[in-house]
Amino acid sequence: DAGITQSPRHKVTETGTPVTLRCHQTENHRYMYWYRQDPGHGLRLIHYSYGVKDTDKGEVSDGYSVSRSKTEDFLLTLESATSSQTSVYFCAISEGRNSNQPQHFGDGTRLSIL
């Protein structure tokens, strides 16, 4: 158990509303990641963090922002949700202090934008 908790687990909202997903970890991992998973595309990296206030973009970052004000929390925000952002979102951490270590995933958030 990598000690990762995602909240909420399920959410349904309307187009144009802001949405924030939370990832909480208990083991002081340096690297944290947000992915989305869609049929036919697999897991795609949205944003990642390598420390408090240190974040960078992944391959599908448009329409998303992140914040990490504490080691244990990594927030993903959809400023104005669109139907194309309906997906399953996974948070992950890298073991240890390096990004080349195996990643472990949270249980996911199923987000539906109507």
Place this chain on the structure above:
Amino acid sequence: QKEVEQNSGPLSVPEGAIASLNCTYSDRGSQSFFWYRQYSGKSPELIMFIYSNGDKEDGRFTAQLNKASQYVSLLIRDSQPSDSATYLCAALLYKYIFGTGTRLKVLA
């Protein structure tokens, strides 16, 4: 061109047989490779990782890496119905690149 390629399947094998899952990658600089198992509606779970050419065994699982041919494989011996899941391959260079997964069905 997709950077990590997997056959989507389904790959069907009888119970007790060896399941062979394959993955190819395009970036020769990739250094580390990971196999995840994902049950329907659940999150990916790390099964194995491999960094060096050759075989790495862990219980019923063997990961094989051939950097010259740019492929990684996962063998599951004595396949069980509980092994039925989607298996994701990932390659790491500066970031993880995931394949879309191969669905495995083990028939009882």
